[in-house]
Amino acid sequence: MGRIGFDNDKYLREQARYILERVENSDGKLYVECGGKLLFDYHASRVLPGFEPSVKMRVFESLKDKIDVIICIYAGDIERRKMRSDFGISYDSDVFKMIDDFSRYGLKCDKVVITRYENQPAAMLFKQKIESKGISCYTHTATPGYPTNIDVVVSDEGYGKNPYIPTERPIVLVTAPGPGSGKLATCLNQMYHEYRMGRKCSYSKFETFPVWNLPLDHPVNIAYEAATADIGDVNLIDHFHLSAYGEIAVNYSRDLEAFPLLKRIYERITGTDCPYKSPTDMGVNRIGFGIVDDEVCREAGRQEIIRRYLVTKVQYAQGMTDEATVNRAKAIMDKAGLRTDERTVVPMANRALEECIEAHKEGNKGTICAAALESADGIRVTGHNSPLMHAGSALILNALKALAGIDKEELLISPDVIDAITRMKRDVLRGRGVSLNIDEILICLAMSSTSNANAEKAMKELPRLVGAEVHFTHIPSAGDTIGLRKLGINVTSEPKFPTKNVYNP
Secondary structure, X not given: OOOOOEOHHHHHHHHHHHHHHHHHOOOOEEEEXXXXXXXXXXXXXXXXXXXXXXXXXXXXXXXXXXXXEEEEEEHHHHHOOOEEOOOOEEHHHHHHHHHHHHHHOOOOOOEEEEEOXXXXXXHHHHHHHHHOOOOEEEEOOOOOOOOOOHXXXXXXXXXXXXXXXXXXXXXXXXXXXXXXOOHHHHHHHHHHHHHHOOOOEEEEEEOOOOOOOOOOOOHHHHHHHHHOOOOOOOEEEOHHHHHHHOOOOEEEHHHHXXXXXXXXXXXXXXXXXXXXXXXXXXXXXXXXXXXXXXXXXXXXXXXXXXXXXXXXXXXHHOOOOOHHHHHHHHHHHHHHOOOHHHOOHXXXXXXXXXXXXXXXXXXXXXXXXXXXXXXXXXXXXXXXXXXXXXXXXXXXXXXXXXXXXXXXXXXOOOHHHHHXXXXXXXXXXXXXXXXXXXXXXXXXXXHHOOOOHHHHHHHOOHHHHOOOEEEEOOOOOHHHHHHXXXXXXXXXXXXXXXXXXXXXX
């Protein structure tokens, strides 16, 4: 196992204590805007080794008797079927998943609000579907002049025009499947109605990154910039905090730009001075206090910056992002002083490709692809494609053999099984490509484990692939990507398609 840089229990205690302290110091109800992922935060687990991807939800589980939950989703994201890349599901599907996830942790979640609603057909269908599950669904239209025209925004023509969402408990988490979903506007809308009804309340923000009490140039904070290269977030010193307290704190550009306006809206709603002197003041994030080995987290941050850059280049090749985002990602790499070959599996995969091309230069008529893997406990293997398997499939089998101490030449899957599946793909399903992807090869391995002792032995090693690093010399197929995601592997690739076909599924 790799070295640990983060202590979950220490963080859980500190975070729960601080939220309760903020509630006690607030007048009435506390609305908490939750940025980032509360569950399955794999970015945090990559840059803070040891971080449990669901520890933030455990924090709220410890406070479940004091918490109500509101989920926001932007109507435009429903209409265009915006996807979560980590799960491969749409934002509207993720709302249902989030409700189930909260339920598993004992938190009741039965309130959803569709923001910037304009009777979009897909949003209307979503509303019907969610209400059929017994969940209350509210709609908020776009607020005229939001956020700059405060006279309109904080009035019956602004926040007052949108319905109030009833809540009962002292802490109200306002969360969403992703950014731009209207969490802040929902919090302020709720506060407006609370004060109109004569009830006091306050607002805080729960967001993991950037880590306010780490240096500006800390790789963990730079990795956040790399993760948000598509929206152009930049980490900056919180000059409001520095001026008020003489202390250096790190925040990001959007929060710093929005703070003066947010402060004015807050004061207009409450009729009192804003209790916060900086965006950092508004936050309740204590993630930095869980770090127990700074150097481990620094190296993890550096590796994440490289991963993000490589992923951005692939997204550009696929038409999923623009050149400006690639340039920002490259500038972040340069700022951190990093090269792609500092990701161990990159030169490994490229060497494997060169060796394979050299070995097959006579009579090779197909495209040669290679991949490399490094497991969390240091096992390193490579693999390449063949008429029977994708490069990733060969790589996973080679890795399992290495982890289980099985000879590399040993067959884990009967050739008859592979032949039967390739014939079905070719003759029955009429597939253009018949070699087996990772998802398919894992099914073959499971089938073989019933009669092959080595296959069964290899199967038992699959959990050890969680957190492994993999790099491809080509963009992996959808089937490979799905299989790797299920295995919990961190994947990058060169921005090259495996064939010259226009359609690459």
